[in-house]
Amino acid sequence: MTIDTKEKKDKINSCKKKVDLIFRDQDINKVIDRILEISPDNIINEIKDSGLRGRGGAGFPTWIKLKGAKEIESDSRYVVCNADEGEPGTFKDREIIEKNPEKILAGMTAVAKAIGSDKGIIYLRAEYNYLLEDLQKKVELFNDRLGRRGFDFTVEIKSGSGAYVCGEETSLLESMEGKRGEARNKPPFPSQSGYLRKPTVINNVETLVYVEIILSDGAESFKKLGTMDSRGAKVFSISGDTEVPGIYEIEMGMTLKEFSDLFGDRNTKAIQVGGASGFCIPRSKFEETIIGFEGIPTGGSMILFSGKRSMYNILHNYLEFFVEESCGQCTPCRVGCQQLLKGIESIKKGIKPKNYIEDLLDLAKTMKITAKCGLGQSVCNPFVSIVENFREEIIY
Amino acid sequence: MINLKINNTEVSIKEGSTILDAAKKINIEIPTLCYHEDLCIAGNCRVCVVEQKGVNNLKPACATPVEENMEIYTSSNRVREARKTIIGLLLSEHNNDCLHCYKNGNCELQTLAREYLVDSDKYINILKDYTIDRSSPSIIKDDSKCIKCQRCVRTCAELQDVNALCVSGKGSEIKITSFFEKPMDSIVCTNCGQCVIHCPTGALIERSYIDEVWEVLNNPSRHVVVQTAPAVRVGLGEAVGLEPGQSLTGKMVTALKMLGFDAVFDTNFSADLTIMEEGTELLTRLKKKIKDNENVALPQFTSCSPGWVKYIEHEFPDILEHLSTCKSPQQMLGPLAKTYYAQKMKINPEDIVVVSIMPCTAKKFEANRPEMYSSGYKDVDYVLTTREFGTMIQQAGINFESLEDSECDSILGKHTGAGVIFGVTGGVMEAALRTAYEIVTGREVPFSNLNIMPVRGLDGVKEATIKIENCRAEWKFLENFELKVAVAHGLSNARKLAEQVSAGKSLYHFIEIMACPGGCLSGGGQPIPINDEIRKKRTEAIYAEDESLEFRKSHDNPEIKRIYKDFLKEPLSHKSHELLHTVYTKRKKY
Numbered sequence: 001m002t003i004d005t006k007e008k009k010d011k012i013n014s015c016k017k018k019v020d021l022i023f024r025d026q027d028i029n030k031v032i033d034r035i036l037e038i039s040p041d042n043i044i045n046e047i048k049d050s051g052l053r054g055r056g057g058a059g060f061p062t063w064i065k066l067k068g069a070k071e072i073e074s075d076s077r078y079v080v081c082n083a084d085e086g087e088p089g090t091f092k093d094r095e096i097i098e099k100n101p102e103k104i105l106a107g108m109t110a111v112a113k114a115i116g117s118d119k120g121i122i123y124l125r126a127e128y129n130y131l132l133e134d135l136q137k138k139v140e141l142f143n144d145r146l147g148r149r150g151f152d153f154t155v156e157i158k159s160g161s162g163a164y165v166c167g168e169e170t171s172l173l174e175s176m177e178g179k180r181g182e183a184r185n186k187p188p189f190p191s192q193s194g195y196l197r198k199p200t201v202i203n204n205v206e207t208l209v210y211v212e213i214i215l216s217d218g219a220e221s222f223k224k225l226g227t228m229d230s231r232g233a234k235v236f237s238i239s240g241d242t243e244v245p246g247i248y249e250i251e252m253g254m255t256l257k258e259f260s261d262l263f264g265d266r267n268t269k270a271i272q273v274g275g276a277s278g279f280c281i282p283r284s285k286f287e288e289t290i291i292g293f294e295g296i297p298t299g300g301s302m303i304l305f306s307g308k309r310s311m312y313n314i315l316h317n318y319l320e321f322f323v324e325e326s327c328g329q330c331t332p333c334r335v336g337c338q339q340l341l342k343g344i345e346s347i348k349k350g351i352k353p354k355n356y357i358e359d360l361l362d363l364a365k366t367m368k369i370t371a372k373c374g375l376g377q378s379v380c381n382p383f384v385s386i387v388e389n390f391r392e393e394i395i396y
Numbered sequence: 397m398i399n400l401k402i403n404n405t406e407v408s409i410k411e412g413s414t415i416l417d418a419a420k421k422i423n424i425e426i427p428t429l430c431y432h433e434d435l436c437i438a439g440n441c442r443v444c445v446v447e448q449k450g451v452n453n454l455k456p457a458c459a460t461p462v463e464e465n466m467e468i469y470t471s472s473n474r475v476r477e478a479r480k481t482i483i484g485l486l487l488s489e490h491n492n493d494c495l496h497c498y499k500n501g502n503c504e505l506q507t508l509a510r511e512y513l514v515d516s517d518k519y520i521n522i523l524k525d526y527t528i529d530r531s532s533p534s535i536i537k538d539d540s541k542c543i544k545c546q547r548c549v550r551t552c553a554e555l556q557d558v559n560a561l562c563v564s565g566k567g568s569e570i571k572i573t574s575f576f577e578k579p580m581d582s583i584v585c586t587n588c589g590q591c592v593i594h595c596p597t598g599a600l601i602e603r604s605y606i607d608e609v610w611e612v613l614n615n616p617s618r619h620v621v622v623q624t625a626p627a628v629r630v631g632l633g634e635a636v637g638l639e640p641g642q643s644l645t646g647k648m649v650t651a652l653k654m655l656g657f658d659a660v661f662d663t664n665f666s667a668d669l670t671i672m673e674e675g676t677e678l679l680t681r682l683k684k685k686i687k688d689n690e691n692v693a694l695p696q697f698t699s700c701s702p703g704w705v706k707y708i709e710h711e712f713p714d715i716l717e718h719l720s721t722c723k724s725p726q727q728m729l730g731p732l733a734k735t736y737y738a739q740k741m742k743i744n745p746e747d748i749v750v751v752s753i754m755p756c757t758a759k760k761f762e763a764n765r766p767e768m769y770s771s772g773y774k775d776v777d778y779v780l781t782t783r784e785f786g787t788m789i790q791q792a793g794i795n796f797e798s799l800e801d802s803e804c805d806s807i808l809g810k811h812t813g814a815g816v817i818f819g820v821t822g823g824v825m826e827a828a829l830r831t832a833y834e835i836v837t838g839r840e841v842p843f844s845n846l847n848i849m850p851v852r853g854l855d856g857v858k859e860a861t862i863k864i865e866n867c868r869a870e871w872k873f874l875e876n877f878e879l880k881v882a883v884a885h886g887l888s889n890a891r892k893l894a895e896q897v898s899a900g901k902s903l904y905h906f907i908e909i910m911a912c913p914g915g916c917l918s919g920g921g922q923p924i925p926i927n928d929e930i931r932k933k934r935t936e937a938i939y940a941e942d943e944s945l946e947f948r949k950s951h952d953n954p955e956i957k958r959i960y961k962d963f964l965k966e967p968l969s970h971k972s973h974e975l976l977h978t979v980y981t982k983r984k985k986y
Contacts, residue, residue, distance in 0.1 A: 180563060323567050330440045331442050334544065335485035335486065337567070338522050369454045
């Protein structure tokens with residue numbers, strides 16, 4: 001570690017926005033005691049009060065999912081932990097799964113209690129199969145522990161098969177049912193008709209841990225962190241041109257200026273907020289951009305680009321990724337991604353005129369409003385934000 | 397009821413309906429590609445997107461349920477531009493060689509391209525290298541025309557429960573293929589052609605034999621005879637531009653004569669013959685079971701539908717003895733043309749060519765089965781679909797609508813109403829009951845005007861029980877016997893009944909199965925499009941034809957009486973077994 005890097009680490013550690021909720025040591029038994037005591041309605045109210053929104057990226061208020069699933073008449077309900085962490089540049093769930101699986105399981109237990117479910121499933125991305133053995137042991141111990149407490153809720157693990165789209169909740173459900181990972185039509189939403197067409201609450205790994213933390217510490221202490229629209233803290237996966245890549249839990253609501261001062265290499269040209277499907281923000285907009293639901297939301301992926309990076313190569317790389325990872329069922333996403341990729345290549349080679357980029361921008365915007373699921377809808381985010389902010393690099 | 401506004405017009409429609417349904421109610425047709433009323437909703441092509449006031453993303457009309465006070469716009473600029481973009485995208489990965497496409501003029505993508513006037517060079521051509529799968533004698537699969545709407549996949553899975561077609565790959569590599577990407581002739585495909593009539597483009601079409609048929613028609617040394625299946629006459633009108641629901645037997649025969657066929661026969665005749673053979677086979681099985689206490693396979697399944705036959709061979713190879721040994725009417729007429737007719741007319745059977753016109757693509761496969769050479773020659777040489785027949789009529793410049801009626805040729809042309817109703821689900825059962833009941837009791841079936849209503853209609857599985865009373869002396873063992881029958885159409889329905897038989901739990905004695913939903917009248921070789929409204933119109937036309945005929949029971953057909961007297965002797969005779977019955981093949985699933 002160079003002196004510089006050490007200085008940086010110290011600076012980050014002393015940052016007042018850095019928090020320690022997710023990875024702190026905790027007596028899980030006590031939290032479970034509390035979860036088993038509290039009534040389902042109070043669990044939902046506590047989460048509602050905390051202002052917790054989904055940490056996978058979309059930021060849907062967590063309590064609404066719970067309420068929805070609870071209120072639908074059904075003989076069974078499911079709690080699903082979305083551990084299909086596939087967004088490029090995201091690796092925080094892996095750390096949580098390795099270090100704090102009990103907290104995830106406690107969070108799932110709270111959701112189960114809230115909605116009246118006796119079955120939980122962790123959908124683990126194929127690339128994390130090396131975690132399976134350990135996680136399986138922890139899950140079994142946890143199941144036993146809950147069983148002894150007389151609470152009827154067991155968790156199992158299902159492995160994904162490597163498709164990015166299965167992080168999208170309805171594709172994940174299809175995959176769990178043994179089918180092709182393809183998005184379903186919404187409505188019905190998973191909380192109405194999810195796994196095996198039963199009401200299902202699907203939450204990101206990190207969201208479930210925050211559920212556990214909120215029930216352990218109370219909504220008030222969670223609410224103290226963050227901003228009006230973005231309560232609490234968030235775990236970030238920081239990569240790219242930085243001397244201090246890694247996983248950091250930070251209070252919500254930081255500006256990109258503050259962020260790049262902490263993590264940048266003094267030559268940060270742009271930051272990709274939210275991974276390949278997120279937005280690329282140029283340095284000129286760092287000051288005005290808040291990381292959070294009122295600004296640019298993120299599932300945790302923060303990729304820093306320094307001046308030496310070619311934005312064309314970055315966009316090209318993202319589009320190649322989407323061409324391959326689109327499930328292929330809907331026209332805008334399947335064909336649109338290929339057209340965007342071929343389009344920028346053709347402009348670069350001079351086969352298409354420079355102003356063809358306008359057609360491509362229109363196409364990307366149409367994909368956003370017509371694609372079937374979040375994958376196809378979000379291709380527009382990197383495309384438009386990179387092209388509009390770095391047009392010269394793309395077309396010349 | 398849900399109240400909403402579409403283009404500022406108020407609509408009331410029952411809860412659970414979609415925006416697409418609601419728009420239809422006020423006479424607005426929203427364009428669709430992946431949608432088909434026979435199938436579950438996919439919502440993947442996205443051409444049906446509409447705008448909802450207050451909502452940023454457009455919504456797929458086919459997949460979005462109506463909500464109270466929703467305000468929908470179906471032709472706003474955003475909607476029009478989005479649809480144009482989507483159609484443009486589809487065209488960019490599509491083989492746009494429409495002029496050489498079999499579906500030219502009857503392609504849903506082509507229609508939309510014309511309606512939305514998409515710029516030809518807006519997007520980069522990304523059509524992939526492709527090969528056309530011509531391995532099957534029935535169906536050609538051309539991936540370059542495929543728009544990945546998955547209508548074929550849903551058809552094969554939902555309507556037919558065959559699952560021969562599936563999706564593989566993702567993103568730009570997605571394709572419609574088969575298990576392990578085997579060619580069409582090496583998979584569980586039943587050749588039913590339902591995928592063909594549900595395909596919006598030319599990606600799945602029948603293998604055409606039009607040129608071969610013209611070739612023999614123009615060869616003076618060949619004596620070309622033709623047979624037309626019962627359902628062809630109620631579909632043909634649509635193939636030549638007329639409204640659905642007209643039975644056009646007379647004009648059809650005239651057109652065939654104009655095309656140059658040397659004799660025009662009717663598969664309805666051999667349908668009557670099938671009833672004689674298959675009805676007798678059923679009574680024989682019942683006799684063995686009840687009177688002789690022999691171990692005999694009951695229920696007996698019908699075997700007229702070659703899609704069903706291949707399905708049971710793949711899926712239920714252990715219950716093949718339940719399948720009637722009767723060939724289908726097509727394959728009964730073929731060998732009779734090359735034996736009975738050849739002898740009567742003193743024509744060398746080697747010179748006879750039998751062409752059949754069928755509502756079916758599986759019949760093409762059936763004619764090529766190795767068992768089908770019982771005349772000493774290939775019993776049926778070429779099989780055309782109703783659609784191919786329509787094309788030939790157009791190629792010959794025949795003004796079909798103005799044609800006079802004419803009649804089929806003797807001695808394989810006369811038919812009864814019982815033969816006609818083979819074209820509709822329940823028809824074989826009804827025809828069989830009309831004859832079998834009368835053989836056993838000497839009286840007509842106890843249904844008003846011979847119409848056995850319980851086996852009619854579009855329910856997936858139908859059943860009926862007929863009590864047999866006051867039998868003739870030789871059938872006394874059937875006195876007070878309750879004959880239980882069932883009818884299923886669409887292979888997913890067939891599976892239910894076959895599973896009961898396979899488990900030894902079937903309550904029935906006789907089961908009619910038609911591979912295609914609705915029966916042959918909406919077979920894979922019939923005009924496109926198909927939907928329940930068209931099925932009903934064709935059904936009405938068939939029953940009207942039945943009621944209009946002089947004879948309505950197969951055993952009353954004078955030409956049937958004659959062929960037994962002059963040639964076959966009696967049902968299940970040695971000659972019958974030689975020419976009219978067959979054996980089946982146990983097949984694997986993969």
